[in-house]
Amino acid sequence: MQLLNGRASGVSISQTSSAPGAPTKIQIRGAGSINSSNKALVVVDGLPGVDPTSISPDDIKSIEILKDASSAAIYGTRAANGVVLITTKSGKKGDMLVNFSAGYGIQSVAKKIDVLDGRQYMETLNAIRSDAGQPLIFTQRQIDSIGTGTNWQNEVFNQAAPVQNYQLSISGGGDKHDYYAGLNYYNQDGLVQHSNFKKLNFRTNFNFNAKEFLRFKLNMNFTRGIQNSILVTDGVNEGAGPINAAIQFDPTLPVGLDAAGKYYANSFIALDNPLALLNGISNETLSNNLYGTFTTEIEPVKGLVGTIRLGGALSSSMGSFYRDRSTLNGLASRGAGSKSGTDNAQWLAEFLLKYDKKWGRNHSLSLLAGTTFEEFLYQGLGASSIRFLSDVTGADLLQSGDNDQGDNVSSFKDRNRLNGIIGRINYGYKDRYLLTASFRNDGTSRFSDAQKFAFFPSGALAWRVSKEPFFNSLLPMVTDFKWRISYGELGNQGIGNYQTLQTLVAGGAAIFGNSILQGVVPARIPNRNLRWETTQEFNTGIDFSLWNNRISGSVDYYIRNTRDQLFSKPLPSVVGFTSIMINAGAVRNTGWDIQLNSVNIDKAAFSWSSSFNMSFLKNEVTSLPPSIPQIITGSTGGFISNYQIVAVGSPMQSFYGYQADGIFRSADEVALSSQPTAKPGHIRFRDQNKDGKIDATDRVILGDPFPDFTAGLNNRFVYKRFSLDLFFQLVSGIQTLDANVLESFYPTNEYRNRIARYYEDRWTPQNPDAAYPSGVNPSAYGGAFSINSFTILDASFLRFKTANLSYSVPLSSSKTFRAIQVYLAADNIVTITNYEGFDPDASNTGSEAISKVNYNSYPLNRTIRMGINLQF
Secondary structure, three states: OHHHOOOOOOEEEEEOOOOOOOOEEEEEOOOOOOOOOOOOEEEEOOEEOOOHHHOOHHHEEEEEEEOOHHHHHHHHHHOOOOEEEEEEOOOOOEEEEEEEEEEEEEEEEOOOOOEOOHHHHHHHHHHHHHHOOOOOOOOHHHHHHHOOOOOHHHHHEOOOEEEEEEEEEEEEEOOOEEEEEEEEEEEEEOOEOOOEEEEEEEEEEEEEEEEOOEEEEEEEEEEEEEEEOOOOOOOOHHHOOHHHHHHHOOOOOOOOEOOOOOEOOOOOOOOOOHHHHHHOEEEEEEEEEEEEEEEEEEEEEOOEEEEEEEEEEEEEEEEEEEEOOOOHHHHHHOOEEEEEEEEEEEEEEEEEEEEEEEEOOOEEEEEEEEEEEEEEEEEEEEEEEEOOOOOOOHHHHHHHOOOOOOOEEEEEEEEEEEEEEEEEEEEEEOOOEEEEEEEEEEEEOOOOHHHOEEEEEEEEEEEEHHHOOOHHHHOOOEEEEEEEEEEEEEEEOOOOOOOOOOOEEEEEEEEEOOEEEEEEEEOOOOOOOOOOEEEEEEEEEEEEEEOOOOEEEEEEEEEEEEEOOEEEEEOOHHHOOOEEEEEOOEEEEEEEEEEEEEEEEEOOOEEEEEEEEEEEEEEEEEEOOOOOOEEEEEEEOOOEEEEEEEEOOOOOOEEEEEOEEEEOOOHHHHHOOOOOOOOOOOEEEOOOOOOOOOOHHHOEEEEOOOOOEEEEEEEEEEEOOEEEEEEEEEEEOOEEEEHHHHHHHOOOOOOOOOEOHHHHOEOEOOEOOOOEOOOOOHHHOOHHHOOEOOOEEEOOEEEEEEEEEEEEOOOOOOOOOOEEEEEEEEEEEEEEOOOOOOOOOOOOOOOOOOOOEEOOOOOOEEEEEEEEEEEO
């Protein structure tokens, strides 16, 4: 999906991580659900819910994005957040075509975090100790002998990580059939050592016209992937992973092993050596994904087509994790290993009847009716152990471990079903006036019998004004002009299974007398009145082209309201459950989507064309349950919490904390402030309610995870057989919580390393006008106050994202090749941003999360690629 990143208006596609095999976060026109899924639906060749990473980009023919509710209505229950339609390639009548492409690239870290080097680290820690009136840690002789020390990021990151991509495809067809088959191999080494991803993908598409009235289509795709990942967790200290450790570990320690054969460690720092976390932990996931559709089309009379589409997706994965004794946690547990496996199945049956009819030259009618059935089956298991006899076998021999509490095993199995009835009518008059009306009656097994089904209508009108007789005489330069308006409703049931039922879960062990017995406990408080979350969307826009399509584009304005939120309502602790699912609350997304295409120069030997898009978005919570004026949530790293707020009038998951008013420069400023216990050099917080003290009531919204404005610009230059594409991406008005910055301001331990910027201009008596606090006793202005405008950062950026230069080799005398193209390309070339971290576009909160938090984030890769495309 990175093919679309920044290239489509109204679509936010961000990298959750640059790690090999990492997922992509797709949001279309914001996010409307506070607690349920906000993920866009991906449909591949008619099969909904496909993982887009399982597709080879070379197999894709076209990508279409359905943003408004009316156009997405046909896909029903999971389309409330927009739809991405992917159509894969098919063959054509004629001789067999053979295509082969080979690409090779070198990745490097686009940006490293500038931390204190060895000498700066020692001098800074000594200076802070001196300012606090405490004994120094390092002698001057030690400082003079250290030099720059060890940059642990250089030790953890690969200087050059290769990436390879190979594709072989054949296609062709005859009078009654066509075929396409593609084989792809992808191999990417990560920027962090011991991380990589390998993927083998095979696709076949076959179409057969058995009779004039009978057609068959088969689409199949198989993907096998092997991913080796570094430890990236939401943990803290030794459990945080090598990237976190590379930023915070002691730069005065050398690389390698000490005299005892162990990695060097600082006993005061409560942090593992980054190389121990790299070399002492293995984390491998093997996945298989098979999906496809078989379609039968019957046309008994002209214009009447019956379609039967049967589809399925089978996916399985096996994860293996082991932490050996070379790590601090591994040594404490004498080895820790686990295995986990999942096996999922999705089945689709779709029955459609479509009738198309034209009357004369003016009238056209299309009717569609049908029903769909989907079933989803999930099962999995996991097992873990500690105290292994040896590290040699890793997680492949879990029974060699020893748990005091017995075997640590778990398993699950569940299922849900969807059923929908579809109806749609399209009418056109003179291709000038266009009407669409549709409905869906959708049902889900996730709700009780009384609430299972809901009705969702939609409609759209379009007027091609340019076909009116009066139009050309008024505006002769306008080739085409169409006005559109639509309204639609869609349902969302994106919550866990069995929320309306009382189920039991294993509740652990209980002691009765001298016996330990296993038992079960209720899983939740069920809500049998739970019903569909509903998205209502109004959209109006224009499509236009000028001067015979030299300039073309579209402008859209939308209002998307999501009501009856599937809302997790907090409960008092005395109830025994933390929350209950209810329908309450509403969210509104409004915005503009603008697309503009132009042919700037069109000569025989040279052409220049441009494509520009931009979007404006406002997200707002418009209502919450009467008893809940706001919800404060958020937890990261085990030491950062309550940093997000859901409140009426503000964007969802806004960052919530204290507004800083600079730094106290003197004791006189402290005496006049609302922080009488502060010291010069501490952060001065704004007393929002003017009550003479700083407390939780002074917290305000500091930002939100939704960009105010996004834009993308692609320029294509063609000179004879050369073509050059340049793409730029802009994201503005988005904020993030950066835990690395927070830990630099408020280190868990004084021996942790810090980001250099915040200590090169820290407050001292000699530097009272500094931009950043003193670092002396940071807990005095941290703790509950650590979420503030210093640690919530602007993540806006302008990126020169892609440059691609290609050359088509002349083949006038070749009898072997039909086409040869060579190319040289670069990705993530330059990023202009004030953000201090690796990548302002990243977030490690996952592909479905709304929030934007950077903690243990993987660095952005800058890639130089070259390749060749051959056609036989």
